Amino acid sequence: MTPIQQSAHRRLDPCQSHILLDWAALVAQTIRRLSLNRLKELGSLLNETGRENTAARSGREAVTAAVMKRAHLEKLQLCAALEKIADTLPRVDPLACLTLANAIVPLLRDSHEYEESVIFPAYETALANNRDSARRLRAEHVEDECFAAEVTEILLAIGHGKTIDNAEAVGFMLRGFFESLRRHIAFEREHVLPMIGSDY
Numbered sequence: 697m698t699p700i701q702q703s704a705h706r707r708l709d710p711c712q713s714h715i716l717l718d719w720a721a722l723v724a725q726t727i728r729r730l731s732l733n734r735l736k737e738l739g740s741l742l743n744e745t746g747r748e749n750t751a752a753r754s755g756r757e758a759v760t761a762a763v764m765k766r767a768h769l770e771k772l773q774l775c776a777a778l779e780k781i782a783d784t785l786p787r788v789d790p791l792a793c794l795t796l797a798n799a800i801v802p803l804l805r806d807s808h809e810y811e812e813s814v815i816f817p818a819y820e821t822a823l824a825n826n827r828d829s830a831r832r833l834r835a836e837h838v839e840d841e842c843f844a845a846e847v848t849e850i851l852l853a854i855g856h857g858k859t860i861d862n863a864e865a866v867g868f869m870l871r872g873f874f875e876s877l878r879r880h881i882a883f884e885r886e887h888v889l890p891m892i893g894s895d896y
Contacts, residue, residue, distance in 0.1 A: 760814065764889060767807040768881050774803060775874035778847075782870040786863040794855035797848045804844050808837040815884075818892040829887070836880050840873075847873050 777796055781788050816830040823829065850866060860866055 760818070760892065761889065763810060764815065764884070767810065768885065770803060771807065771877055771881060774800065775877055778870050778874045781851075782867040782874075785867050786860040788854060788860075790855045790857065793851040797851035797855060800844045800848050800851075801841065804837075804841055808841065811884075812837065815888060815892065819888050822891040822893075833880070833883070833888070836876075840876060840880065843873050843876065 774796070777792065781792065781796070812834060816833065820827050820830050847870065850869065854860060854866075
């Protein structure tokens with residue numbers, strides 16, 4: 697795998713500065729590139745009356761599905777990595793903990809930003825402006841990001857050599873976090889994307 701240059705504003709911990717793959721930055725770049733640039737191009741397919749023609753609509757739906765599939769894949773890989781740590785407690789790979797700690801919050805923040813700016817408005821429109829489900833999903837985003845900050849703190853401490861006094865409690869915390877993410881993704885796959893015309 698080719699190393700990716702880290703951005704100056706999102707550096708890894710100095711103790712692991714030899715790691716060049718900034719996973720979260722890669723996901724964020726992909727999401728931004730697909731969602732913004734491609735959607736701008738597709739916007740030019742609008743006809744003069746301002747209504748979308750069939751090509752514009754199908755093109756936008758294809759891009760939306762591609763972005764969401766990529767975001768879901770990255771989050772599910774994150775869940776699998778956290779589950780592996782939870783399964784091996786109290787013996788863990790400190791480097792894996794540090795790597796995940798640096799990826800969690802940026803990954804969630806960028807994917808949530810895309811969902812809230814592109815996916816949820818389309819979902820609300822499809823539901824005839826019923827905002828209850830989208831409001832609940834936005835609330836879950838806030839909860840997940842707060843939970844992510846706590847998980848990050850624990851992983852950083854473990855990665856820096858802190859002794860795990862209660863492996864069961866740490867495992868319970870990790871499982872609570874990644875199971876919540878998996879439920880959120882499952883709901884989006886089964887209910888949100890089909891409503892906006894994006895088959896999974």
